[in-house]
Amino acid sequence: MIENGRLDLDQAWDLYSNADFHTLGTMAHEVRLKKHSQPLVTYIVDRNINYSNVCVCGCRFCAFFRPPGHSESFVLNRAELSEKIEETLRLGGTQILLQGGHHPGLPLSFYEEMLSFIKSRYSIHMHAFSPPEIVFFSRLEGIGIAEVISRLRVAGLDSIPGGGAEILVDSVRARVSPRKCSTSEWLSVMEEAHAQGLRTTATMMFGHEEAPRDRLVHLFALRDLQDRTGGFTAFIPWAFQPQNTAIPRETEGAVSYLRLLAISRLVLDNFDNIQASWVTMGPKIAQLALFFGANDFGSTMIEENVVAAAGVRFRLSIEEICRIIQSAGFEPRRRNMAYELI
Amino acid sequence: MLEARYFKRLGLEEIANKVAQGQRLSISDGERLFACPDMNAVGSLAHHVRTRLHGNIAYYVVNRHINYTNICVNGCRFCAFSRKKGDPLSFELSEDEILDKIRANGDGLTEIHVVGGCHPDLPLSFFEDLLRKIREIKADACIKAFTAVEIAHFAKKEGKSVKEVLERLKSAGLQMLPGGGAEVFSSRIRERLCPEKLDANGWLDVMRQAHESGIKTNATMLYGHIETVRERLEHMAALRELQDRTGGFVCFIPLTFQPANTALGHLAPSTGVDDLKTIAVSRLMLDNIAHIKAYWVMLSVKLAQAALYFGADDFDGTVIEEKIGHMAGAESQQGMTRREIEGIIRDAGLDPVERDSLFTRLTTRPQVANSCEGPRSILRRDDGRV
Numbered sequence: 001m002i003e004n005g006r007l008d009l010d011q012a013w014d015l016y017s018n019a020d021f022h023t024l025g026t027m028a029h030e031v032r033l034k035k036h037s038q039p040l041v042t043y044i045v046d047r048n049i050n051y052s053n054v055c056v057c058g059c060r061f062c063a064f065f066r067p068p069g070h071s072e073s074f075v076l077n078r079a080e081l082s083e084k085i086e087e088t089l090r091l092g093g094t095q096i097l098l099q100g101g102h103h104p105g106l107p108l109s110f111y112e113e114m115l116s117f118i119k120s121r122y123s124i125h126m127h128a129f130s131p132p133e134i135v136f137f138s139r140l141e142g143i144g145i146a147e148v149i150s151r152l153r154v155a156g157l158d159s160i161p162g163g164g165a166e167i168l169v170d171s172v173r174a175r176v177s178p179r180k181c182s183t184s185e186w187l188s189v190m191e192e193a194h195a196q197g198l199r200t201t202a203t204m205m206f207g208h209e210e211a212p213r214d215r216l217v218h219l220f221a222l223r224d225l226q227d228r229t230g231g232f233t234a235f236i237p238w239a240f241q242p243q244n245t246a247i248p249r250e251t252e253g254a255v256s257y258l259r260l261l262a263i264s265r266l267v268l269d270n271f272d273n274i275q276a277s278w279v280t281m282g283p284k285i286a287q288l289a290l291f292f293g294a295n296d297f298g299s300t301m302i303e304e305n306v307v308a309a310a311g312v313r314f315r316l317s318i319e320e321i322c323r324i325i326q327s328a329g330f331e332p333r334r335r336n337m338a339y340e341l342i
Numbered sequence: 343m344l345e346a347r348y349f350k351r352l353g354l355e356e357i358a359n360k361v362a363q364g365q366r367l368s369i370s371d372g373e374r375l376f377a378c379p380d381m382n383a384v385g386s387l388a389h390h391v392r393t394r395l396h397g398n399i400a401y402y403v404v405n406r407h408i409n410y411t412n413i414c415v416n417g418c419r420f421c422a423f424s425r426k427k428g429d430p431l432s433f434e435l436s437e438d439e440i441l442d443k444i445r446a447n448g449d450g451l452t453e454i455h456v457v458g459g460c461h462p463d464l465p466l467s468f469f470e471d472l473l474r475k476i477r478e479i480k481a482d483a484c485i486k487a488f489t490a491v492e493i494a495h496f497a498k499k500e501g502k503s504v505k506e507v508l509e510r511l512k513s514a515g516l517q518m519l520p521g522g523g524a525e526v527f528s529s530r531i532r533e534r535l536c537p538e539k540l541d542a543n544g545w546l547d548v549m550r551q552a553h554e555s556g557i558k559t560n561a562t563m564l565y566g567h568i569e570t571v572r573e574r575l576e577h578m579a580a581l582r583e584l585q586d587r588t589g590g591f592v593c594f595i596p597l598t599f600q601p602a603n604t605a606l607g608h609l610a611p612s613t614g615v616d617d618l619k620t621i622a623v624s625r626l627m628l629d630n631i632a633h634i635k636a637y638w639v640m641l642s643v644k645l646a647q648a649a650l651y652f653g654a655d656d657f658d659g660t661v662i663e664e665k666i667g668h669m670a671g672a673e674s675q676q677g678m679t680r681r682e683i684e685g686i687i688r689d690a691g692l693d694p695v696e697r698d699s700l701f702t703r704l705t706t707r708p709q710v711a712n713s714c715e716g717p718r719s720i721l722r723r724d725d726g727r728v
Contacts, residue, residue, distance in 0.1 A: 021385075021389070021651050021691075022344055022382040022383075022385050022386035022389060022651070023344060023345075023386075025381075025382040025385075026344055026348060026380075026382040026383070026386075029380070029382060250682075250685050250686075250689065252689070253644065253647045253686055253689040253690055254644040254645065254647045254648040254690075255647055255648060255650075255651065255689065255690040255691065256689060256690075258648070281644060282642060282644055282645075283613070283614070284613060284614025284617065284641075284642065284644070284645045285614060285644050285645060285648065286614075287613050287614040287615055288381065288614050288615065288618065288645075288648060291380070291381040291382055292382075320610075323610060323613070324613050327613045327615060327616065328381075328613070328615045329379045329615075
């Protein structure tokens with residue numbers, strides 16, 4: 001099926017629904033080995049900085065946000081930002097993943113000044129502002145998405161993280177994140193970013209209120225856009241963590257995570273990299289994911305707040321990440337956001 | 343099972359044929375499986391055997407663990423639980439405390455798992471009385487108690503034969519022995535890690551006598567410290583040999599070593615790949631032991647679920663309160679509910695079946711309502727497919 005070209009939605013659905021666990025894993029692993037013939041597994045040393053948890057979006061799956069004026073709400077000041085970035089550089093980090101909420105009181109100039117401030121002081125890659133934030137800035141300022149992206153680029157934005165994709169099916173978004181940007185808005189931010197020369201990643205958060213086939217629709221939306229732009233560096237699926245959220249359900253298990261990872265590798269034939277998520281699945285399942293299509297171990301995550309707010313806290317040192325990769329039979333290699341080895 | 347060409351490419355063709363035909367694997371076959379770089383190939387072979395034996399079922403038990411004391415005359419270097427008498431962190435439950443724990447969580451219990459340290463003073467009569475009292479308050483639960491190491495300790499302390507100790511405990515209500523204390527049978531390892539402990543022959547001999555007395559037992563292996571792959575396989579082969587003679591082993595439980603708070607704290611914990619490979623190879627080597635356990639307390643719930651596709655058919659149970667693994671840094675929760683366990687098994691696309699200690703299926707229980715309806719409800723078809 002794979003050898004004869006691309007999977008279509010029905011074929012992918014058939015595989016996802018019917019292929020036995022090890023066959024699906026093996027097919028994905030073969031594709032992964034074909035794309036990356038060296039037995040390498042990459043990782044990046046970076047830090048998540050959440051500049052604020054203030055958000056008017058109110059997504060039901062989110063345990064991190066606080067409404068404006070809440071006693072636990074925060075916006076980081078420059079001293080706090082600097083301290084976090086300096087610590088990252090001290091630990092050998094090369095990138096900051098900077099994200100926040102939909103803060104109603106902060107103009108676009110706030111973010112431009114934040115980026116300029118960081119870039120003027122530190123030599124570090126800024127992977128910042130997921131598409132929903134960019135759409136929110138555009139609405140707040142009454143300007144187009146292209147202008148928002150281009151102003152942020154001028155201020156120092158290097159690439160855009162693929163967050164906020166959740167499930168790229170509007171009927172699902174209407175239930176779980178009704179005030180967040182739509183599927184077409186998310187995709188058009190990415191298309192515009194790619195057009196302006198910014199690379200981005202893409203994510204999926206699954207295991208909440210979507211139907212299983214919605215997950216595949218999501219993958220095909222990404223594949224179509226990637227055919228046009230080639231701007232995505234990697235795909236990162238992760239499982240919804242229900243604790244402290246407004247969606248009560250059991251956490252997605254390891255088996256269904258691995259099946260989804262494998263079908264992602266098979267559908268996204270135009271993506272070079274698939275990332276395992278140790279932050280949500282734990283190091284042992286993330287290691288197993290290296291046999292189900294993943295070729296990247298993600299980030300060392302010197303700091304992570306969003307998943308931690310949903311009660312899941314795994315911690316891994318660089319040494320431990322390397323040991324895990326090596327004991328799975330691969331060679332660990334550090335990379336940058338563009339997946340170039342460094 | 344994967345298509346033959348995958349096994350051929352990995353040089354596992356001969357082993358795959360043996361597995362397909364139900365032939366016994368050698369220790370060198372086991373070494374080749376451990377050395378295989380492809381997790382899906384090894385997993386697929388083990389899953390084939392597990393499915394041939396148990397179909398789409400994954401078992402669990404409603405049980406309670408009781409660790410009656412951590413005072414122990416042995417000083418095993420891999421243990422974070424044991425304390426010497428007089429140590430401020432030592433504890434010793436009274437008979438009433440033990441019975442209160444059983445009364446507090448008695449509803450629906452079908453198994454009471456009792457193990458502790460080799461206490462220097464407690465007489466055999468204490469345990470006989472205890473088993474009788476447990477039997478009085480919980481007549482319908484299986485008492486699975488005392489590792490082979492504890493049994494040998496009782497015999498030595500009382501100056502009685504192992505046979506007599508087993509018979510006395512059996513008449514007091516003992517129905518089954520858990521499989522602990524086997525560690526790794528290699529004398530090289532035992533001399534270095536647990537020189538005071540009952541040796542391999544002693545362990546196997548207690549089990550043989552238990553089996554001959556009509557007491558079924560489990561068997562374990564503590565791996566992931568300083569043993570070699572070959573020593574793991576020799577351990578499995580020794581169990582397989584005894585099982586050929588007695589047929590008394592019910593379930594094999596590979597236990598991943600947890601280094602925290604032990605004298606081996608400098609060792610790195612095992613990784614997921616090693617855990618799953620060990621489970622898979624156990625399933626393939628132990629062709630005469632019916633069940634392989636994915637013990638979630640040690641593995642974590644997520645890895646234990648994945649293990650159900652790498653040869654394991656049992657998820658263990660509700661446990662309620664566990665001290666030995668957790669004192670060594672196990673990060674799992676203390677206990678699980680029936681609902682949680684059934685949800686995890688269904689989420690893996692398998693059918694949960696409650697069992698008793700001997701793996702008799704319990705069908706009179708009302709089924710726990712499905713806890714993962716919605717998106718994942720497709721994950722529930724035959725032979726592990728979504």
